[in-house]
Amino acid sequence: MARTAEMTLLELMVLKDDISSVIEYIGKNENFQFQSKLKENSAGAGSAAGTDEASADALNIDSQFYDGLLKAYKELGYENAAYDIKNCSAPRDEDRKKAAGLIAAYTQLKTRLTEATDEAAKVNDAWKEAMAFSNLQVSYSELEHLSFLSLRIGRIPEDKFEDLKDRLEGSAVVIKLGNDSSHILVASSKKGRFALDAELKNHNFVELEVPADFKGVPETALKGLEEKKLQAEKLLEELNTEKSNFAETHRAQLEHLLGCFTIAVQIEEVTSRLESTELVYRITGWIPASETESYMKGLDELTEGRIAIRAYEPFEVPSVMSGKEQVPVKLEHGKLVKSFERMIFSYGSPVYGAIDPTPFVAVFFTILFGIMFGDFGQGLFFVLFGILMACKVIKVGAWNKFAPIFMAIGVSSSIMGLLTGEFFGTETLLEPFAEFVTGLFGKPHAPILHLMPSADPKSIYVMFGVFGVAVAIGFVINTCGLLLNIINNFSRRKYAEAIFGKNGIAGAVFFWYVIALVLRIVLAKHSVAAYDIIIIAVSLFFAAFAEPFERAMEGKKPLFENGFGTYIISSVVEIIEVISGYLSNTVSFVRVGAFALSHAVLNFTILTLTNMVGGPGSVGGIIVLIAGNALIIVLEGMIVAIQVIRLQYYEFFSKFFHETGKEFKPFKFEI
Numbered sequence: 262m263a264r265t266a267e268m269t270l271l272e273l274m275v276l277k278d279d280i281s282s283v284i285e286y287i288g289k290n291e292n293f294q295f296q297s298k299l300k301e302n303s304a305g306a307g308s309a310a311g312t313d314e315a316s317a318d319a320l321n322i323d324s325q326f327y328d329g330l331l332k333a334y335k336e337l338g339y340e341n342a343a344y345d346i347k348n349c350s351a352p353r354d355e356d357r358k359k360a361a362g363l364i365a366a367y368t369q370l371k372t373r374l375t376e377a378t379d380e381a382a383k384v385n386d387a388w389k390e391a392m393a394f395s396n397l398q399v400s401y402s403e404l405e406h407l408s409f410l411s412l413r414i415g416r417i418p419e420d421k422f423e424d425l426k427d428r429l430e431g432s433a434v435v436i437k438l439g440n441d442s443s444h445i446l447v448a449s450s451k452k453g454r455f456a457l458d459a460e461l462k463n464h465n466f467v468e469l470e471v472p473a474d475f476k477g478v479p480e481t482a483l484k485g486l487e488e489k490k491l492q493a494e495k496l497l498e499e500l501n502t503e504k505s506n507f508a509e510t511h512r513a514q515l516e517h518l519l520g521c522f523t524i525a526v527q528i529e530e531v532t533s534r535l536e537s538t539e540l541v542y543r544i545t546g547w548i549p550a551s552e553t554e555s556y557m558k559g560l561d562e563l564t565e566g567r568i569a570i571r572a573y574e575p576f577e578v579p580s581v582m583s584g585k586e587q588v589p590v591k592l593e594h595g596k597l598v599k600s601f602e603r604m605i606f607s608y609g610s611p612v613y614g615a616i617d618p619t620p621f622v623a624v625f626f627t628i629l630f631g632i633m634f635g636d637f638g639q640g641l642f643f644v645l646f647g648i649l650m651a652c653k654v655i656k657v658g659a660w661n662k663f664a665p666i667f668m669a670i671g672v673s674s675s676i677m678g679l680l681t682g683e684f685f686g687t688e689t690l691l692e693p694f695a696e697f698v699t700g701l702f703g704k705p706h707a708p709i710l711h712l713m714p715s716a717d718p719k720s721i722y723v724m725f726g727v728f729g730v731a732v733a734i735g736f737v738i739n740t741c742g743l744l745l746n747i748i749n750n751f752s753r754r755k756y757a758e759a760i761f762g763k764n765g766i767a768g769a770v771f772f773w774y775v776i777a778l779v780l781r782i783v784l785a786k787h788s789v790a791a792y793d794i795i796i797i798a799v800s801l802f803f804a805a806f807a808e809p810f811e812r813a814m815e816g817k818k819p820l821f822e823n824g825f826g827t828y829i830i831s832s833v834v835e836i837i838e839v840i841s842g843y844l845s846n847t848v849s850f851v852r853v854g855a856f857a858l859s860h861a862v863l864n865f866t867i868l869t870l871t872n873m874v875g876g877p878g879s880v881g882g883i884i885v886l887i888a889g890n891a892l893i894i895v896l897e898g899m900i901v902a903i904q905v906i907r908l909q910y911y912e913f914f915s916k917f918f919h920e921t922g923k924e925f926k927p928f929k930f931e932i
Contacts, residue, residue, distance in 0.1 A: 610922040635677025
């Protein structure tokens with residue numbers, strides 16, 4: 262059986278002049294995980310021991326270039342874009358010159374654009390104010406000296422005009438002084454001027470100083486301001502066009518330089534946190550054993566022999582042997598099985614050296630989903646959807662890596678659909694295929710497997726047959742989980758756990774023998790014999806009363822850790838748990854048959870509704886058929902997937918996932 266990938270610990274002694282190129286090599290290969298968490302870098306870039314002042318200045322400059330390029334990248338409108346760093350390398354002097362020139366050019370353009378924007382805003386405000394008072398034909402001093410009115414002239418935010426008008430309704434009059442709502446004249450009684458001022462303050466009112474003899478704005482001044490406003494707007498538009506052209510022209514260069522300096526910043530971050538002397542850095546980390554030789558050769562060629570490398574097997578590492586450190590776990594699979602890895606790691610990482618459960622998960626998930634979601638047409642939809650995801654025609658972010666899963670469940674659903682005769686809910690299109698297949702073995706009939714309950718007495722046998730198949734699959738999955746646990750414990754020399762306990766040999770024998778006994782009684786009409794009771798009782802005893810036997814094999818004392826009385830009580834409870842646990846683990850798979858039947862019923866319901874509105878050939882029928890199948894694919898597809906995952910987690914993983922390892926997460930450069 263396939264186990265987790267073998268790992269090797271590498272110890273690298275790297276000269277100061279080579280450290281950047283070595284870190285770059287590690288980051289680009291993406292198969293080296295640092296042995297332990299790097300020390301905290303509290304002093305910032307260039308703080309590692311052995312980094313001289315000139316090197317620190319250069320690294321600080323690279324950080325400044327990165328900040329400048331990233332700021333320009335975001336301000337040019339590419340904030341949500343993802344630039345690629347795979348084809349980039351750590352910056353050279355030539356890259357630094359290009360970055361300096363690019364940042365300087367953008368800074369100059371930005372300065373001009375900022376100045377033009379401010380100027381346009383000032384001119385526009387001046388023009389608005391002039392327009393606001395252009396129709397004031399009475400001198401302000403005459404208005405101000407009215408006996409009964411209190412007047413206020415000023416500016417408010419346009420979006421507050423309507424609210425101010427509503428609040429002052431009945432107590433004051435609000436008048437626009439221009440084409441917009443930003444300049445206003447407010448009139449109220451002298452008695453209400455204090456309440457008026459309070460309300461104006463709440464609406465961010467800014468009072469304007471108006472000369473006493475002011476009557477209006479001359480026409481020539483208005484035209485001059487308008488002309489100046491148009492010129493400022495034209496200049497601003499030209500600069501925005503220049504900015505767009507700059508962004509388009511320099512995007513490729515900007516992204517390449519940004520990628521280079523992204524690498525530089527991350528190299529420095531790692532370097533500053535490594536163990537080091539004045540001249541040498543020490544790096545230790547895990548790497549897949551299959552890649553060790555080529556990796557060491559690459560590092561030797563990169564540094565022209567100026568590097569010392571030592572390789573250790575896991576059992577040669579003291580921290581691993583003492584249990585203080587776990588060897589990281591890497592799973593090696595093809596594209597199909599690899600797409601199921603996240604299902605494993607979302608539950609927990611297998612222990613290093615254990616049997617890799619991913620292939621089992623891939624097979625079980627695919628089969629169970631297909632049984633519960635059997636429809637040839639809907640299955641083909643999943644296959645097509647998976648192909649389009651794999652080809653990046655459909656992009657759904659991180660979900661694209663699960664394209665093989667969609668194709669796998671699509672194939673299994675299609676196969677089940679061929680057996681049940683379902684094609685988007687219809688049962689007539691696949692009848693020729695079913696009759697051809699069944700005709701090879703006797704009288705032709707369709708479908709091959711009829712799931713829908715009917716008046717035919719035989720349909721009840723078909724239903725129980727489906728449930729029986731589901732339980733049989735559950736037995737196989739439970740058995741695989743037990744075998745994985747037993748084999749893993751033997752390989753790790755945990756013999757007591759492998760033999761005793763509900764998930765050891767004792768529990769497995771109890772489970773298997775009870776199933777065999779039930780089959781003998783049901784199929785062969787055998788009666789329960791004395792030896793049956795003895796075998797079941799002995800296996801159940803060692804499964805439930807395992808503690809002293811496990812402690813004896815491991816040489817631990819006392820045999821009853823918490824006392825004999827406590828041991829008896831806990832063992833009795835354990836007997837109940839063993840029996841109920843195996844019973845529920847088996848019966849739980851009945852849901853597979855239940856969902857298979859419910860899927861057939863849902864398809865039948867959609868087809869019935871389609872016929873009620875005119876059949877598949879009518880407009881209404883087509884709409885119902887499409888909407889109904891879409892609903893089944895999305896909602897029932899999610900429900901079935903959740904149920905399959907639940908069966909994997911609780912019935913399969915629970916048999917052998919008693920402790921978790923550490924997932925292999927190699928260092929790599931990230932945006």
